[in-house]
Amino acid sequence: xxxxxxxxxxxxxxxxxxxxxxxxxxxxxxxxxxxxxxxxxxxxxxxxxxxxxxxxxxxxxxxxxxxxxxxxxxxxxxxxxxxxxxxxxxxxxxxxxxxxxxxxxxxxxxxxxxxxxxxxxxxxxxxxxxxxxxxxxxxxxxxxxxxxxxxxxxxxxxxxxxxxxxxxxxxxxxxxxxxxxxxxxxxxxxxxxxxxxxxxxxxxxxxxxxxxxxxxxxxxxxxxxxxxxxxxxxxxxxxxxxxxxxxxxxxxxxxxxxxxxxxxxxxxxxxxxxxxxxxxxxxxxxxxxxxxxxxxxxxxxxxxxxxxxxxxxxxxxxxxxxxxxxxxxxxxxxxxxxxxxxxxxxxxxxxxxxxxxxxxxxxxxxxxxxxxxxxxxxxxxx
Ligand SMILES: Cc1cc2nc3c(=O)[nH]c(=O)nc-3n(C[C@H](O)[C@H](O)[C@H](O)COP(=O)(O)OP(=O)(O)OC[C@H]3O[C@@H](n4cnc5c(N)ncnc54)[C@H](O)[C@@H]3O)c2cc1C
Numbered sequence: 001x002x003x004x005x006x007x008x009x010x011x012x013x014x015x016x017x018x019x020x021x022x023x024x025x026x027x028x029x030x031x032x033x034x035x036x037x038x039x040x041x042x043x044x045x046x047x048x049x050x051x052x053x054x055x056x057x058x059x060x061x062x063x064x065x066x067x068x069x070x071x072x073x074x075x076x077x078x079x080x081x082x083x084x085x086x087x088x089x090x091x092x093x094x095x096x097x098x099x100x101x102x103x104x105x106x107x108x109x110x111x112x113x114x115x116x117x118x119x120x121x122x123x124x125x126x127x128x129x130x131x132x133x134x135x136x137x138x139x140x141x142x143x144x145x146x147x148x149x150x151x152x153x154x155x156x157x158x159x160x161x162x163x164x165x166x167x168x169x170x171x172x173x174x175x176x177x178x179x180x181x182x183x184x185x186x187x188x189x190x191x192x193x194x195x196x197x198x199x200x201x202x203x204x205x206x207x208x209x210x211x212x213x214x215x216x217x218x219x220x221x222x223x224x225x226x227x228x229x230x231x232x233x234x235x236x237x238x239x240x241x242x243x244x245x246x247x248x249x250x251x252x253x254x255x256x257x258x259x260x261x262x263x264x265x266x267x268x269x270x271x272x273x274x275x276x277x278x279x280x281x282x283x284x285x286x287x288x289x290x291x292x293x294x295x296x297x298x299x300x301x302x303x304x305x306x307x308x309x310x311x312x313x314x315x316x317x318x319x320x321x322x323x324x325x326x327x328x329x330x331x332x333x334x335x336x337x338x339x340x341x342x343x344x345x346x347x348x349x350x351x352x353x354x355x356x357x358x359x360x361x362x363x364x365x366x367x368x369x370x371x372x373x374x375x376x377x378x379x380x381x382x
Contacts, residue, residue, distance in 0.1 A: 012068045016075035024079030031209040046117020066306040070251035077255025081358035082209035094121030101228035122163040124154040141170040147223040160213035183232030195220030206357035243319035249366035250302040250326035257295045257330030260337035260355035291333040298326035317379035324372040327362040334359045
């Protein structure tokens, strides 16, 4: 058993920790207030090679392991969960299917520039009536001459207002000519395709600098080349990504929790009541100790699951556990941090309220806690 970071992993953590302290943290409040996509920091991370970390060198990435990526993402999330959400989308869910399934033209025109942050990608699964239950996706794709016509409505599409391309899950019905059965299929829609409309940005309580919108597809024609998966293979391909999505969401949660813990530790050392700093009171010490212990355990679980995934070992259960434990521990840590600051934890001028609002994102994305528990329970009874 080896818990030591490799020299490369140590460098990754130090690089992004410094980037967080010097660049992200000083701007985090402002970007949250602006409710706008954090272009400057996003591009800077693109220049640092963030979006290519998980892709092979021969395809323009740097081929880093999943543990390194988690270390980097935790540091970004410690500074700003909005930015972490944007870069996680760009590094994995928003680009992965183009890399896995796109042809040379798609990879050259869209995927490669996306690794540099020059094009923005998104993923569109959720619909008004299809959240946890992707089987109830109602968006349809109908085969026509040279391609497909897509109709439907998507919800909660991260980065939609700034996206250049959208990976859309749609159902291809029974083929009238061949009688072949259809199913969930993955399509690529580019932003200037006729029939695509990015709707209103949803007003959110947290990750306010991560724009999230509805999307309408109205007889949107996509050419054959943009039907990325074989008909009905959407879920099969999505399954290959689920563990990684959960693990990196856990890594983001650890970062958000740490951001709040650090604020609480600093405040408790400064704030004096009854003639002494409040960190001399056991009630406060116990809170800080619990938060730190839970976040440490969460990080270990995330890295264990990442290591399993990296080594192609079964990790369905562990990735669900890592995401479940990390997001719940981090949400609790943010709540506890607000209690340490008391009235100042309630004040908009202190960052703890932002961590408390933002952390809820990690309780939802990648599967809710309830769904993750169902997955774990199912694995236990196998
Ligand atoms: C900030 C943000 C960004 C997002 N970005 C994207 C994106 O880019 N692309 C995208 O496709 N989606 C995105 N989503 C959507 C997200 O993936 C869904 O919100 C999530 O899958 C949950 O779906 P839902 O909100 O419809 O909840 P529902 O599925 O309706 O669940 C409601 C409640 O019922 C519970 N529940 C549901 N089914 C069961 C069950 N079988 N047993 C027990 N409990 C159950 C849930 O746990 C939850 O508590 C985003 C969401 C947010 C908040």
